[in-house]
Amino acid sequence: MKHFLSMEGPVYRILTRFVELIVLNGLFLLFCIPIFTIGASTTALxxxxxxxxRNEExxxxxGFVQAFKKNFKQSTSIWILLMFAGLILYLDYLYLGLYEGDFTLLIILSLFFFTCIYLLLTILIFPYVARFKNTIRESVVNAMKIAITNPFQTISVLIFSIGPVLLIFFSPxxxxxxxxxxxxxxxxxxxxxxxxxxxxxxEKY
Structure with a gap:
């Protein structure tokens, strides 16, 4: 029991990690305040x-501040591109609501496809930038390749990332x-x- 509650025991390690995650969450929110820094803050996170x-912290x-500074330019550029692409998708959905012509089903399927690609890229690109050093183009291509070649893990990441957001629509x-x-x-x-x-x-790469 003494070992269980000691500084070397699992309880202390779990509580320490819990506190670290609270501090990290606060740093993430603080560095997201200017909005345009959300990409760099996510990469640092x-x-x-x-x-x-990997027990390397x-x-x-x-660690957060160093990663934020190191990846600021690239991550911010990617975030701006994602915001622009998201705006285009949003306008497309608005247009779809007013569209009464032919090929409606084809347009809906196309929008659904590009929305899935957009979500995958938005969720996976910043962890990739945090782990690997590439150009923006290489990062985008490689992040999508990793998603396609690892579908089960990718789906799990999507569930962890999007699931909590979807839950908020079920009840106040x-x-x-x-x-x-x-x-x-x-x-x-x-x-x-x-x-x-x-x-x-x-680790495969």
Whole structure:
């Protein structure tokens, strides 16, 4: 029992990790405030969590700030491109609501396909940038290749990432719960869980 509760025991390690994730979540939200820095903040978040699951972390704050500065330019460029692509998709859906011509089904299927690609890229590109050093084009292509060649792990990452967002639409209680968790732990916990899956994928490369 003494070993179980000691600083070397599992309880202490779990509590330490829990506190680290709370601090990391706070850093992520703080660095997301200017909006255009969300990409760099997400990359820094995954840089820390990917090291956590490999037991390589050297400090949450220092690791986050270093990764944020290191990947700022590339991650911000990718985030701006994703926002622009998301705006185009949004306008396409607005247009679809007004469209009364032929080939409606084809347009819906095309939009669904591009939406899936957009979601995959949005969720997977920043962990990839956190782990590998490539150009923006190479990062986009390689992230999609990894998603296609590892479908089961990719689906699991999507469930962890999108699942909590979908739950908030079921009831006001779930919305408030998700909001509360997001403020204190939600984003870092999702990234941490995803990092276990991503670690297994990235080790192949």
């Amino acid at each position: 995954y840089s820390v969590t990917l090291k956590m699951v 050297s400090g949450v704050y220092s 209680y779930l919305f408030l719960l998700a909001l509360y968790l997001s403020i204190f732990l939600g984003f870092s916990l999702v990234a941490y869980l995803n990092s276990f899956l991503l670690r297994n994928i990235y």
